[in-house]
Amino acid sequence: MTAPRLSIEELSAISLRDGDRPILRRVALSVGTGEVHGLVGESGAGKSTIAKAILGIIPSQVKVTGGRIGFEGRDLLSLSAAELRAVLGRDIALVPQDPSTALNPSRRIDAQMTDGLRLKRGLAMKEARLRARALLEEVQIRDPDRVLVSYPHQLSGGMRQRVLIAAAFGLEPKLVIADEPTTALDVTVQKQILRLIRSLQERHGTSVLFVSHDLGVVAKICDRVTVLYMGKVVEQGATVEVLAAPRHAYTKALLAANPRYDRPDTGLEPTPPELIAALRAEIAAFDANAGTGPRDG
């Protein structure tokens, strides 16, 4: 078994604003080479905190209190700002959630796409532009020249997301963090984008950490999945196993609460109060044991 590309160990974090409330509780997960790993949880579970920790953009009110993010043999948490900058963009890239806010509305696409290429690869403008054009073709944009000279508002949401994906994969990173990349898109466009991410990922052997709240999306694109509840990993494994035979009660509850068009009576099962109580108790026990609970006084 080859070493994983990304290896998160015992990652813990607290919120300084909320009296040191724990946001992440000893999270452990690993993403292998060429693997698409889903990070699933509802809002507040801590998934974007993990993504931000990897990218080094944790907000000031959140503090990492322990753990390690191993990437290419180094702990990302221990790198200096300069070292981290060298790694980002070149080896780790981000596909953000909202394509309309991720692009600068007053700059043309070609300018924004060539930024990274010129900075990280040292390409001259002309070569960078050619590469950008090739990237747009790779993400199946039929009219790359037109798109290159367009401004973001002239493109549809799906188109913008393709541009962002092209930019992310363009530097041939080893790891791409996709932060809910299809949440803001129509469902038909979502399918196209998922297909695109998968094909790019397969072609380049990129590892992807796919953050999502949607179990359906995760089922279709992720090889393995980690289920997060209140900052704690409750289930982890091959997607096929986790979905077909979930072991943790929370995973089961999530699946039951999801409506399915092929099963008309699903989607109306709110999580029973007993389960919530049990989950809370489990977290409390974990905190007491691991010392990750909010401190008194």
Add this chain to the structure above:
Amino acid sequence: MEHWSPTSITDTGTQPHSVAARLARDPKVVCAGGFILFLILLAIGAPLIAPKDPLAQNLLMTTVPPVGFADAEPGFLLGTDGLGRDVLSRVIFGSRVSLTVAFVAAGLACLIGSLLGLMAGFLGNVVDALISRLVDVWMAFPPVLLSILLVALLGTGLHSVIAAIVVIDWTRFCRVVRTETMGQAQMDYVVAARTIGFSRPSILFREIFPNVVPVLIALLTLEMGIAVVVEAILSFVGLSVSSDTPTWGGMIAEGRQIVHEAWWVLAAPLAALFATVVAFNQIGDGLARSLDPVLRR
């Protein structure tokens, strides 16, 4: 909070937040507020508080320095001016003019501007077109010339100072209120009020206006600071009240001429002016800052 035990895993409420509470926590706003309050008391109680008659000239005691410097006289805390008048008493009485102008002029400008702004924003179409055109044309007039024209027509005095400020600054309120109103009119709760069947005037005053008020108050306090400065400028050039009544601007004009022999005659009113405007700005600033999160939450 709910009378079943919470059935949703991640559903939690937020803490109550009132604007007043948040403002009270900001030391700058509290100080500024305190200062304005103090000034108001000073202005109201001027005849009782001021140690001397501000108009009483004493040609034997001209240009006496403030207490603490050589040659000072005990009864004249801030010294006397070129005609032997007590600087402190004049500053205190000067606050009457400044505050009167601040509240009356800013208040009137606010009233007129807001009414027109509300109408323009809510009624739209022809009414909006007319009012907006009016504002555009009006704002094309150079404000300084307009004020001089007004004073020339109405004669010098507090009424023309107030008129000048109102005539020029109502447009500021109109524009802001119009924009806010239009923004509010887009909100779903206005649509909700329509579906429930409330009449248009009812919607304007129950739903829209209360949400415009906070911004209006912030603007009003800023306008008060502006009004104070405008009055000072007008009295500096002799276009304000008669030269008998002490005004800060007038004192600055006099003080400027004898600044080398009696710097305190200039410094005192200048300091008072400065402190007052800063105080108004701090309150307005604090209001603007604390209102945003409430509205955007």
Add this chain to the structure above:
Amino acid sequence: MADDLLVARGLVVSYGRHAGPAVLHGVDIHVGKGETVGIVGESGSGKTTLGRALLGLVKPATGSVVFDGNDITTLDERARRPLRRRMQMIFQDPMSSLNPRHTIGRILTEPVLLHGVARDRQTALALVYGVLDRVGLSRETVDRYSYELSGGQRQRVGIARAVVLRPDFVLADEIVSGLDVSTQAQVLRLLKELTGEMHLALAFISHDLSVVRSICQRVVVMREGRVVEEGPCERVFAAPQAAYTRMLIDAIPLPTVDPGWLTRGASVEATTTA
């Protein structure tokens, strides 16, 4: 049909004063008494505009909206007022549909007092308490403001407001988008129960077909301002007739691993989307 409560025919709605681009190109839709109809479509389908037209919030260029025998497109605001009581709406974003300056109590009692359902504040409040109980919110909620509540609680206030007048018809516009799956399940279940108890006709606008399947009896599929397909949910989902409907259903990712899913239908999509 005898049992139809709301019938819209030939609705054409455009934005802008005169020859603006049409958002609805002649839409027909009907909702029977006590029936739940889903209106689905992607962005640009016109489903939100259709909803607003059904409630008389936008005026169609042509077409009619007949509610219980009254064509509301021909009525002015005053004549519409008594009908307003019977047609209500629940919004997508409870944050922007609940006035942050009003207490929840005020938001819920005002409609009741306006329409004379209760004559004084006491009676109105009693009624409101009843509704709050039914939607699962505590009585203390009347003193709260919208920003003090969680997303699920706010949405429940939205539902409470819609049903407090005991209307005959409710329009729900994307009311669960943006809610966590467990909160969504609660809200949907509540809505299903209420429509049953109160014999409410419900038009449920959503981009999420799976959600529509869970609570709707009939579904109307829209695309770019036109109705593409319409029929009982069972039939439409099992055997969709329009190609677009098939593509839409196929694009929904079910939480089961299916390796062929990603590549299926690629050629069809390429010709029909941007």
